[in-house]
Amino acid sequence: MPNIEQRIEEYLLEAAGDGWVNSKVLCAAFDVTERQLRKVGDQEGLCSAFAISGDKGFKHVALAARLEWLRFKHRMRKHAIAELIRVRDLDRRRNQITKTIKRPIFVAEKDTGQGILLNVPADRYY
Numbered sequence: 001m002p003n004i005e006q007r008i009e010e011y012l013l014e015a016a017g018d019g020w021v022n023s024k025v026l027c028a029a030f031d032v033t034e035r036q037l038r039k040v041g042d043q044e045g046l047c048s049a050f051a052i053s054g055d056k057g058f059k060h061v062a063l064a065a066r067l068e069w070l071r072f073k074h075r076m077r078k079h080a081i082a083e084l085i086r087v088r089d090l091d092r093r094r095n096q097i098t099k100t101i102k103r104p105i106f107v108a109e110k111d112t113g114q115g116i117l118l119n120v121p122a123d124r125y126y
Contacts, residue, residue: 005046050062104118
């Protein structure tokens with residue numbers, strides 16, 4: 001018996017009409033949740049390897065018209081670029097943060113100017 005991904009792929013390849021299958025229909029037919037169909041974090045979705053998604057649901061990539069494919073592809077690229085820009089901006093912001101630390105009181109000898117290290121508790125820093 002083929003695994004669930006293979007069964008979903010066969011189902012999408014045999015889809016009637018324009019080839020789009022609503023995600024609720026897929027969930028009901030295969031007893032899965034909508035989140036299982038799509039990629040979540042590092043976990044690939046059940047349809048990630050062979051289907052595109054859109055407002056109408058899922059469609060096998062082999063059945064997608066050129067315009068449908070390009071819309072999907074550009075939407076994915078736009079999202080990926082936006083994420084890279086966000087990371088770049090956060091990285092820049094993080095690198096611009098300056099940290100201020102309190103310094104201990106500096107004590108020096110009067111004649112030589114040589115610093116003296118005293119055992120000063122941390123709460124005495126100013």
